[in-house]
Amino acid sequence: MRIAQVAPLWESVPPKLYGGTERIVSYLTEELVRLGHDVTLFASGDSVTAARLEAICAHALRLNTGIFNRDAPMTMLMEQALGKTGEFDIIHSHLDFMGFPLARRNPTPTVTTFHGRLDLPELQPVFREYMEMPMVSISDAQRKPISWANWYATVYHGLPKDLYGLHQNSGTYLAFLGRIAPEKRPDHAIELAKRVGIPLRIAAKVDPMDQAYFHREIEPLLSDPLIEYLGEITDTEKNEFLGHAMALVCPYDWPEPFGLVLIEALACGTPVLAYRRGSIPEIIEDSVTGFVREGIDEMTAAIQRIPEIDRRRCRRTFEQRFSVERMAHDYLRVYEQALGNSCESEVEATNFLSWPSLSTSA
Amino acid sequence: MRIAQVAPLWESVPPKLYGGTERIVSYLTEELVRLGHDVTLFASGDSVTAARLEAICAHALRLNTGIFNRDAPMTMLMEQALGKTGEFDIIHSHLDFMGFPLARRNPTPTVTTFHGRLDLPELQPVFREYMEMPMVSISDAQRKPISWANWYATVYHGLPKDLYGLHQNSGTYLAFLGRIAPEKRPDHAIELAKRVGIPLRIAAKVDPMDQAYFHREIEPLLSDPLIEYLGEITDTEKNEFLGHAMALVCPYDWPEPFGLVLIEALACGTPVLAYRRGSIPEIIEDSVTGFVREGIDEMTAAIQRIPEIDRRRCRRTFEQRFSVERMAHDYLRVYEQALGNSCESEVEATNFLSWPSLSTSA
Numbered sequence: 001m002r003i004a005q006v007a008p009l010w011e012s013v014p015p016k017l018y019g020g021t022e023r024i025v026s027y028l029t030e031e032l033v034r035l036g037h038d039v040t041l042f043a044s045g046d047s048v049t050a051a052r053l054e055a056i057c058a059h060a061l062r063l064n065t066g067i068f069n070r071d072a073p074m075t076m077l078m079e080q081a082l083g084k085t086g087e088f089d090i091i092h093s094h095l096d097f098m099g100f101p102l103a104r105r106n107p108t109p110t111v112t113t114f115h116g117r118l119d120l121p122e123l124q125p126v127f128r129e130y131m132e133m134p135m136v137s138i139s140d141a142q143r144k145p146i147s148w149a150n151w152y153a154t155v156y157h158g159l160p161k162d163l164y165g166l167h168q169n170s171g172t173y174l175a176f177l178g179r180i181a182p183e184k185r186p187d188h189a190i191e192l193a194k195r196v197g198i199p200l201r202i203a204a205k206v207d208p209m210d211q212a213y214f215h216r217e218i219e220p221l222l223s224d225p226l227i228e229y230l231g232e233i234t235d236t237e238k239n240e241f242l243g244h245a246m247a248l249v250c251p252y253d254w255p256e257p258f259g260l261v262l263i264e265a266l267a268c269g270t271p272v273l274a275y276r277r278g279s280i281p282e283i284i285e286d287s288v289t290g291f292v293r294e295g296i297d298e299m300t301a302a303i304q305r306i307p308e309i310d311r312r313r314c315r316r317t318f319e320q321r322f323s324v325e326r327m328a329h330d331y332l333r334v335y336e337q338a339l340g341n342s343c344e345s346e347v348e349a350t351n352f353l354s355w356p357s358l359s360t361s362a
Numbered sequence: 363m364r365i366a367q368v369a370p371l372w373e374s375v376p377p378k379l380y381g382g383t384e385r386i387v388s389y390l391t392e393e394l395v396r397l398g399h400d401v402t403l404f405a406s407g408d409s410v411t412a413a414r415l416e417a418i419c420a421h422a423l424r425l426n427t428g429i430f431n432r433d434a435p436m437t438m439l440m441e442q443a444l445g446k447t448g449e450f451d452i453i454h455s456h457l458d459f460m461g462f463p464l465a466r467r468n469p470t471p472t473v474t475t476f477h478g479r480l481d482l483p484e485l486q487p488v489f490r491e492y493m494e495m496p497m498v499s500i501s502d503a504q505r506k507p508i509s510w511a512n513w514y515a516t517v518y519h520g521l522p523k524d525l526y527g528l529h530q531n532s533g534t535y536l537a538f539l540g541r542i543a544p545e546k547r548p549d550h551a552i553e554l555a556k557r558v559g560i561p562l563r564i565a566a567k568v569d570p571m572d573q574a575y576f577h578r579e580i581e582p583l584l585s586d587p588l589i590e591y592l593g594e595i596t597d598t599e600k601n602e603f604l605g606h607a608m609a610l611v612c613p614y615d616w617p618e619p620f621g622l623v624l625i626e627a628l629a630c631g632t633p634v635l636a637y638r639r640g641s642i643p644e645i646i647e648d649s650v651t652g653f654v655r656e657g658i659d660e661m662t663a664a665i666q667r668i669p670e671i672d673r674r675r676c677r678r679t680f681e682q683r684f685s686v687e688r689m690a691h692d693y694l695r696v697y698e699q700a701l702g703n704s705c706e707s708e709v710e711a712t713n714f715l716s717w718p719s720l721s722t723s724a
Contacts, residue, residue: 071459120430129438
């Protein structure tokens with residue numbers, strides 16, 4: 001299949017640092033290439049891929065901090081990737097609704113994956129206007145505010161199986177990973193650690209907009225000997241950081257569309273403690289791969305039961321439900337649906353049958 | 363003629379405060395209505411117009427300071443205003459190149475006026491891609507970095523004649539009006555006032571991004587008894603502020619595409635002292651409506667010659683070259699050019715002949 005993957009230009013593909021969308025676009029692109037598809041990746045020129053790279057600008061836009069018109073490369077991206085006909089069988093846009101105006105006018109089917117929250121009221125008229133556009137959600141929870149749109153599927157994110165490895169033995173600390181931000185409730189993670197007397201290690205970046213919150217609310221809490229703040233860590237450090245943890249703590253207080261860090265923990269065999277918000281109950285099966293609870297009291301109680309969780313089961317769940325192979329398989333089905341081709345072609349059927357893990361995936 | 367005016371949504375039309383583009387869109391729209399054209403204005407819902415208002419969002423986007431996706435109303439604006447066929451004879455976009463992707467795909471001719479600077483290198487590929495789009499510059503200087511694009515005309519901004527009135531007698535102070543920003547060189551205006559011993563009144567806003575510059579570089583200079591800082595003033599206050607000034611001082615050190623404040627001064631009969639940058643020499647005729655000089659020494663020397671400038675001549679120049687009637691006339695010619703209609707229709711010819719001032723305009 002001739003497939004165009006259209007990435008936002010904010011980070012390279014894969015991203016040098018933080019960048020969930022660009023990481024997923026990278027994993028998906030490389031897997032589609034591995035499966036023998038003819039893939040073109042539209043992205044910034046500092047991206048690295050086995051696909052054909054169409055570089056729209058030399059560097060990821062995040063790196064341009066001076067006077068710079070970001071609308072210019074974005075306009076070029078839309079025109080080059082979404083505006084042309086005949087070069088691709090399917091176009092897969094990761095540009096949110098920004099790609100809709102041109103996608104609507106292009107006879108080549110365009111599928112859009114939404115990577116962010118959809119609960120802002122100003123989004124409603126846009127989705128009503130473009131009712132016919134094929135859309136993919138990254139969790140069922142994400143699509144709730146606009147459940148009436150043209151949803152083709154929910155495709156959960158997936159990671160390469162060798163990115164993280166199973167750590168069979170439970171560690172001795174709780175882990176908090178990601179961003180320091182009010183909606184992530186790092187204060188709850190700290191309070192929890194103090195209540196149960198278990199060390200908490202925090203590996204998290206602080207965005208400029210969250211600096212004031214960090215200094216005012218979180219920094220004063222870090223002096224407790226149970227709490228260790230590591231700053232931001234790299235992907236390779238994550239394997240050790242997550243793998244050696246007793247559990248990942250996710251007291252998030254917002255409707256996270258998909259928590260990539262949750263499946264990273266599962267990939268390491270590490271159970272997850274989380275509040276019942278957004279996509280969390282779709283990712284974590286309560287009492288099986290972690291505990292999904294409401295409020296700090298319930299989470300405190302759940303910590304005692306962590307030894308009941310089988311870390312090999314966490315890893316197996318990751319392999320079955322959150323591998324890049326499963327994600328690529330799901331997307332290929334979506335592409336075929338968009339092409340109006342309900343029966344899989346012979347080539348693809350052969351590919352699919354060669355993957356034992358897929359027989360157990362959703 | 364059925365004309366669509368497409369405003370950015372950042373400010374209402376006209377703007378409640380600062381907003382050069384939205385002011386010009388408003389003046390042009392109202393004048394086209396007055397001339398009997400069937401005008402539709404696409405803008406935020408808090409806009410006020412005699413045209414048919416197509417409200418894309420309830421309020422100007424600048425007023426939405428919380429979590430708000432600005433791309434959503436912008437996408438709706440493009441689809442509604444630039445994506446439809448058959449409703450208008452001509453579409454006039456003020457959205458920069460943002461409107462090009464849909465304009466290119468719409469058989470209704472779309473003319474775009476550029477309101478900002480065009481000298482950023484990342485703009486070049488966009489203009490090369492959309493070489494066929496009819497474009498209007500607001501000064502000849504503005505178009506220089508992309509002189510090879512499809513320029514239909516330069517149309518200087520214009521103001522309603524009754525907005526400001528001639529102040530026949532020269533005032534006793536120098537005026538600085540606009541924004542406190544490094545490229546506007548308010549420090550040069552202050553230095554100039556001190557050198558010649560003439561009071562300087564500064565009526566200017568300070569944007570959040572320029573607060574540090576203001577506190578560090580400018581505030582310490584305001585203690586001199588010759589210098590008076592008034593903060594931001596309203597449109598109605600401008601008439602007195604500019605009219606009672608001896609001269610407007612514009613030591614701008616960047617290629618200003620068009621300085622609206624310069625023609626506001628001329629409308630009051632007030633001469634302008636300015637550096638030779640961007641559009642300045644196109645607006646101010648040296649030794650006739652002010653002095654266009656290079657550097658603070660030359661400007662200091664020029665101040666002695668302000669009494670030579672005839673304030674009535676400044677006002678007359680404004681009426682001839684920078685009135686809204688002249689601007690609307692120019693744009694109607696551009697619209698006809700875009701429609702491939704070189705001979706003016708009877709109705710419009712009648713309208714034009716009824717304006718005595720137009721016989722002397724460019």
